[in-house]
Structure formats: C-alpha cells, structure tokens
Amino acid sequence: MTLINYSLILGFPVLYLTLHFDELVFRGLDKYKNYQFVNLETNYDEVAKDLKAFEHDKTNGLPEEDITTFCLWAKV
Amino acid sequence: MPSLIRLNAKQEELLLNLYSRKVLVKAKARELLPEYLRFVKGVVDCEDIPLNISREHYQDSSLIVRLRSLLTKRVLRLLDEEARKDPAGYLKWYNDFQIFLKEGLASDPEHVDDIMKLTRYEGSWTKDLVTMEDYIKSMKPGQNKIYYLTAFTRGMAEKSPYLECFEGTGNIDEA
Numbered sequence: 001m002t003l004i005n006y007s008l009i010l011g012f013p014v015l016y017l018t019l020h021f022d023e024l025v026f027r028g029l030d031k032y033k034n035y036q037f038v039n040l041e042t043n044y045d046e047v048a049k050d051l052k053a054f055e056h057d058k059t060n061g062l063p064e065e066d067i068t069t070f071c072l073w074a075k076v
Numbered sequence: 077m078p079s080l081i082r083l084n085a086k087q088e089e090l091l092l093n094l095y096s097r098k099v100l101v102k103a104k105a106r107e108l109l110p111e112y113l114r115f116v117k118g119v120v121d122c123e124d125i126p127l128n129i130s131r132e133h134y135q136d137s138s139l140i141v142r143l144r145s146l147l148t149k150r151v152l153r154l155l156d157e158e159a160r161k162d163p164a165g166y167l168k169w170y171n172d173f174q175i176f177l178k179e180g181l182a183s184d185p186e187h188v189d190d191i192m193k194l195t196r197y198e199g200s201w202t203k204d205l206v207t208m209e210d211y212i213k214s215m216k217p218g219q220n221k222i223y224y225l226t227a228f229t230r231g232m233a234e235k236s237p238y239l240e241c242f243e244g245t246g247n248i249d250e251a
Contacts, residue, residue: 013214015206015224016198016233019174023226025181032192032208038221040238050221 012051014040095121107140112180113151115173120147145186152190159194167205170196198230200239 017023026037040047094105098121109116124139159166170177180191196205201214211222227233 012200012216012219012223013211014200014233014239015211015222016200016230017224017226018198018229018233019178020226021175021178022197023224025178026222026224028182029188032188032222033212035212035215035220035222038223040223040225040236044238047223053218 091117093119094125095119096125097121097123101125108144109147109151110144110180110184112176112183113148115176116151148184148187149190152187152194155194156190167196170194197224198233200234 017026023039026039030037038047038050092105092108093100094102094108105120108120120143122139122143155166158169174195177191177194181188181195184191192208196207197211199206199211199214202210208222225233225236225238227236233239
C-alpha cells in the first residue's frame, strides 16, 4: 500500500521544518524575496482560501442530472 | 571548515586575531565577525590598520565596520562555494553547524539572502534536502507564499492532518 500525498498531486511544495527553531526564524523573517512564509498549522483558513483559488475547474465535469440518471440506471 | 559540533555553542568564543603586517594588533577580535559566525577560527592580516591604533579608535573605526562586512561576506561565500563543490561533505558539516546559520538568519538581516543559500530544508516533493531557491523553483505558477509545516521528523510531517487541507480528504490509499 502506497500513500500518495495530495500536496504533490496538486503540485504545491511544502517545507517540513524538523527544527522548531526554523519556525521562529521564518516568523521573524515573515517574507523571503517577497514570498510570505505561511504555516499550514496556524493559518488553516488562509491556506484553504489560497487552495480554493487553485481548485480544478469543476464545470468541465459531468452535469449532476447525468450522474443521477446513470446512478439510477446502475442500481436497476 | 570545522567538522565537529561544539557542544557549548552558546559559550563558543570567536578566535579571530587581527594582524597588521604580521604584527598582532588584537587577539580575539570579536568585532570582526558577527556572533553567529563564532565557529570561525583564524587570523586576519590587514595592512590598512595602523599598528598604534587606540582602543577607542578601534571600536569606532569605519575601517573595522567595513572589514567586518567584508569578512562576513567572504565566510558566507566560502561556505557557499564548499556547498557547490562538495555537496555531500557540506551536508555533513551542515548537520552539525546549521544552528549557527539559522541564528544568523534571525540576527543578521543584512545577510539573509547569503545565509539562506546555505540553509537546507526537507521538502514534500523530494527526499533530498532542498534550498529555499529550490522551493521557489518548484512553486506552482501564481503561488506567492512559502508553505511550511513543523514536525519532529519528516515521517510525522507527511502524516500530518494539516496536509489534508490540500484536498479536503488528505492522503489516499493506492491499494
């Protein structure tokens, strides 16, 4: 069984800080080259909002009525 | 480059002696490098410093300020060159001395860019340690933030529930 990480699927790189001192440093710096440091743990709402902007376009999917019809057919 | 970690990193003393034309001007010249580079040992021979410099003049001298800035840049550049020349050797050194560099990130805003080139982090997209530049290169188009997660180990970070926010359901099983 292999675990697939969704962050990789979506292409979002995440840094794993294994020294807590790193977090203090990032908080102190706030930005690096105009890129803001964001902690996934403490900025959940902000991250969720950012990710929503990158969500796949759902309008290309099958319309709900088609899926419902298909499911009803499959049940029979 | 020193190869062993100093256990008493906080008390470590900068052993940098300042010479002028091979004559000792000041031993343990703490002013020559910032505190976080206290693992550096050696001598600096500067012909521009007068031999009879007074202590007062020494402390206020713009020459010392310039020398300090120059030496800091040189040391950081040397480390960067070592990292490029011998990445495996550098990583071994880095494991012992990273705390000094990170102290530099927190205390020396003037050289943040130079120090950041020397630091390494775990990244979600690769098993190797990466630089901040590697992160920026792997960012998604339009992404303007650097996302990070704190954990004791890489394994714990990968299993963190906070990564679930990337899709809402988190990790999936590929049976």
